[in-house]
Amino acid sequence: MTIARVLLGMLLLMPFLSGCCGKHVRQIEDQEKLLTVRESRIYELETMQNELQAELIHNDALMKELQEKLRENDALMNKLQKEIETLEDNNKILVERIRDKLFITLPNAVLFSSGSANLSEQGFKTLKTICQVLEKYPDRPICIEGHTDNVVIGPASREKYATNWELSIARAIQVMNYMVGHFRINPELLSVKGHGPFKPIASNATPEGRAENRRVVIAVSPKTN
Numbered sequence: 001m002t003i004a005r006v007l008l009g010m011l012l013l014m015p016f017l018s019g020c021c022g023k024h025v026r027q028i029e030d031q032e033k034l035l036t037v038r039e040s041r042i043y044e045l046e047t048m049q050n051e052l053q054a055e056l057i058h059n060d061a062l063m064k065e066l067q068e069k070l071r072e073n074d075a076l077m078n079k080l081q082k083e084i085e086t087l088e089d090n091n092k093i094l095v096e097r098i099r100d101k102l103f104i105t106l107p108n109a110v111l112f113s114s115g116s117a118n119l120s121e122q123g124f125k126t127l128k129t130i131c132q133v134l135e136k137y138p139d140r141p142i143c144i145e146g147h148t149d150n151v152v153i154g155p156a157s158r159e160k161y162a163t164n165w166e167l168s169i170a171r172a173i174q175v176m177n178y179m180v181g182h183f184r185i186n187p188e189l190l191s192v193k194g195h196g197p198f199k200p201i202a203s204n205a206t207p208e209g210r211a212e213n214r215r216v217v218i219a220v221s222p223k224t225n
Contacts, residue, residue: 066100069100069222069223073097073101073102076102077096077097077102080095080102080104080130080133083130083133084129087125087129088122089107089109089122092109092110093105093106093107100221100222101219101222103218104218105215105216105217106215106216106217106218108171108214108216109214110122110123110126111123111126111127111171111175111216112171112174117170117171117173124178127175127178127179128182130218131182134179134183134220135183135184137223138185138186138223139189139224140223141189141191141221142179142191142218142221143190143191143193144173144176144190144192144217145192145195145219146168146169146171146172146194146195146196146216147195147196147199147200147213147214147215148164148165148197148214149164149197149200149213150200150210151204163196164197165194165198167196168194168195170194171194171216172216173192175218176192189224201213
């Protein structure tokens, strides 16, 4: 009778024990899932941290490279300004740095006769002074840009230059030929542009403004890697 009661009690307890066991199993499964999610999240965070560190290292390298380029540009600009100060019309020549490029702006009156693309004696002397500095900084792309005012080409020059655009290109090419022909400047890194009257820096309504617009700009980029 006692054994029967024990067996009966066990039978009655089995559903309860089964429910408890199932509940604990589910709790364990839930904890395992939560642990898996946490581990996955930790892995994602570690991956993001590694990517951020790699990006910071890359950006730091880029910043150092940019700072080095700026230091070189400053050194080049200082040397150019020092040499240009020795020229007769040094106050008319502008040397400036914009971002990572240097721009040397030369009024056409310093380089050419009116309506002509032939370098004057003063033009040769001016370019010589500038090029003697530039050739010490090789591997730098240089673009020579010609600009004019908006006054129509006169009859005397119209047979050679139909428009100001052509005159601006001819002047830029003349400067380029002189640089390549007399100095150790890599012709593969030289280019020319002729903008004609379409990029003025002053008003064409006055003689002073037109004189400012007639110019050649030597744009010097950072050295190639």
